[in-house]
Amino acid sequence: MLKTKILPSTDEAFGYPLLIKRILNDSLKYHPENEIVYRDISRYNYFDLNKRVRKLANVLRVLGIKAGDTVGVLEYDSTRYLELFFAVPMIGAVLHTVNYRLSPEQILYTMNHAEDKIVFTNMDFIPLLKEIKKKLKVKSPCVLMSDTGARPDQDFVISGYYEELMKKASDRYEFADFDEHSVATMFYTTGTTGNPKAVYFTHRQLVLHTIAGAVAFGSYDAVCRFRSNDVYMPITPMFHVHAWGVPYIATLLGVKQVYPGRYEPEMLLKLLLTEKVTFSHCVPTILHMLVSSPVAKAVDLSNWKVVIGGAALPAGLAQAALNLGIDVITGYGMSETCPILSITYLNEKDKEMDVKKQVELRTKTGVPIPLVDMKVVDEQMSELPKDGDSVGEIVVRSPWLTQAYFKEEERSKELWSGGYLHTGDVAFVDKKNFFKITDRIKDVIKTGGEWISSLELEGLISQHEAVSEVAVVGVPDERWSERPYALIVLKEGQKVKESDLKKFLQKFVDNGTINKWAIPSHVDFVAVIPKTSVGKIDKKRIRAEYKK
Ligand code: AMP
Numbered sequence: 001m002l003k004t005k006i007l008p009s010t011d012e013a014f015g016y017p018l019l020i021k022r023i024l025n026d027s028l029k030y031h032p033e034n035e036i037v038y039r040d041i042s043r044y045n046y047f048d049l050n051k052r053v054r055k056l057a058n059v060l061r062v063l064g065i066k067a068g069d070t071v072g073v074l075e076y077d078s079t080r081y082l083e084l085f086f087a088v089p090m091i092g093a094v095l096h097t098v099n100y101r102l103s104p105e106q107i108l109y110t111m112n113h114a115e116d117k118i119v120f121t122n123m124d125f126i127p128l129l130k131e132i133k134k135k136l137k138v139k140s141p142c143v144l145m146s147d148t149g150a151r152p153d154q155d156f157v158i159s160g161y162y163e164e165l166m167k168k169a170s171d172r173y174e175f176a177d178f179d180e181h182s183v184a185t186m187f188y189t190t191g192t193t194g195n196p197k198a199v200y201f202t203h204r205q206l207v208l209h210t211i212a213g214a215v216a217f218g219s220y221d222a223v224c225r226f227r228s229n230d231v232y233m234p235i236t237p238m239f240h241v242h243a244w245g246v247p248y249i250a251t252l253l254g255v256k257q258v259y260p261g262r263y264e265p266e267m268l269l270k271l272l273l274t275e276k277v278t279f280s281h282c283v284p285t286i287l288h289m290l291v292s293s294p295v296a297k298a299v300d301l302s303n304w305k306v307v308i309g310g311a312a313l314p315a316g317l318a319q320a321a322l323n324l325g326i327d328v329i330t331g332y333g334m335s336e337t338c339p340i341l342s343i344t345y346l347n348e349k350d351k352e353m354d355v356k357k358q359v360e361l362r363t364k365t366g367v368p369i370p371l372v373d374m375k376v377v378d379e380q381m382s383e384l385p386k387d388g389d390s391v392g393e394i395v396v397r398s399p400w401l402t403q404a405y406f407k408e409e410e411r412s413k414e415l416w417s418g419g420y421l422h423t424g425d426v427a428f429v430d431k432k433n434f435f436k437i438t439d440r441i442k443d444v445i446k447t448g449g450e451w452i453s454s455l456e457l458e459g460l461i462s463q464h465e466a467v468s469e470v471a472v473v474g475v476p477d478e479r480w481s482e483r484p485y486a487l488i489v490l491k492e493g494q495k496v497k498e499s500d501l502k503k504f505l506q507k508f509v510d511n512g513t514i515n516k517w518a519i520p521s522h523v524d525f526v527a528v529i530p531k532t533s534v535g536k537i538d539k540k541r542i543r544a545e546y547k548k
Helices: 020-026 046-062 079-090 104-114 123-135 162-168 203-218 246-253 265-274 284-291 294-298 315-323 348-352 355-362 409-415 454-461 498-510 539-545
Strands: 035-038 042-045 070-074 094-097 116-122 142-145 183-189 197-202 256-259 279-282 305-308 327-333 340-343 373-377 392-397 421-429 435-440 445-447 450-452 467-477 481-490 522-525
Touching: 020 046, 020 079, 020 203, 020 246, 035 046, 035 079, 042 046, 046 079, 046 162, 070 079, 070 104, 070 123, 079 094, 079 246, 079 256, 094 104, 104 116, 104 123, 104 183, 104 197, 116 123, 123 142, 142 162, 183 203, 197 203, 203 246, 203 340, 246 256, 265 284, 265 294, 279 284, 284 305, 284 315, 284 467, 305 315, 315 327, 315 355, 315 454, 327 355, 348 355, 373 421, 409 421, 435 454, 445 467, 445 481, 450 454, 454 467, 454 481, 454 498, 467 539, 498 522
Parallel strands: 035 256, 070 094, 070 116, 094 183, 116 142, 279 305, 305 327, 481 522
Antiparallel strands: 035 042, 183 197, 327 340, 373 392, 392 421, 421 435, 445 450, 467 481
């Protein structure tokens, strides 16, 4: 570190730690009367949210939770979850957002590894907790959250009921100041091998991520903005990277928020329309499910802006969304990065360009948001030129990256080797700073000495008019080492033969987009494509289940 001049502070000067409570305080400044809605069940405003967070802090205190303790949460996207997003870190405890879509063994592993001192659970997860309770190391008290007032049978001990505890609690609570480097949140990410790994984020990191996110989505003259007059509804689960941190951005801005509970297509579409939702984010699978639902064609979605992340946005899906008037763009990040690293950037004028060109821009991985130092490097960690062609790994620095995996020294060293966080994503950058991911390192298809991008192939196949969804993986081949294999779900009533698809791809070989080795050797038409716990295409499983 360079030696610089650091001057002393006067005794009573306040250093102002960047704490999550600052975000909640800001929600009262501009539009505190805006509503926060939970399904068709409840609605309140920002005064109520602030009051309920103070009550919840008292509930936590009464239940014996102290600063430094970890609080596990098993819950769908709800206003209760939003309250926990604030109250838990604001008392100095750590919020562990449990991924309820993992297997029971993995959930047990994560709760034991995180050392959860208490569990807040939705009624729906009681059967799961019953199954694992005996093996939980900490015999955590359990607080039940229920929409209907339903209660589990007597053999499952509940320490309290959320709404009853809230009713009894005082709404006065002074949130103390503490070190901004205190851990606020943690959750687990599943890799290709081994146990899930925990990432964790501090107050300072979350506050900076929130501000940079608000600037990135609000300050530049571009499409798909998120501003104070928007109505926000997340469609990526709150357990997964804090729903991309957007609930914190929404609360800072004080916008109207809508929480859909368990994801059900009819409820999502109903809320979208009745609550006049204008801004959401989700993985491609969810957007695909919504745009292909018959209801989507009958309703007006032209005020809806959607950021797609977690996986590449296929061109065919971007086109289908644009046809419905949806303002769709791509965002990029990962569990380890809090998550937002980049978003695509199109200004209002770009909206007039031809749709094909627009789709190309909207499906790019994007330009790094403020404070993100992201580059593409070769194996020696030398930066590659921004020529729109040179392909290498994305490495990154920013103020909000997990500094290690919790209790995983070796994997942490690998993650941060060379002083940059390694994303494991392969990409190129062009001279305008647009990144484009071509694959995960482990998903690149290596065939006869050529590297083929599974994402590029998926993007091309998705443009076939009969194709609804597609996944491409490399499968072992004695002669070529690997060959591309495509799994395709066709649109309803459509019939396509493998040979038709190959003919369609031959056009891209003829115009030089791909080489002839990229045409899949095998294609299977299936009813569903396997998905991971967060709704992404499960390439590991497709490879494992592949039979010649
Ligand atoms: P997760 O940690 O489960 O959120 O997964 C992060 C990974 O998802 C990244 O490392 C990428 O491989 C992938 N991903 C996220 N956003 C995008 C995107 N916009 N385009 C392509 N891949 C993405």
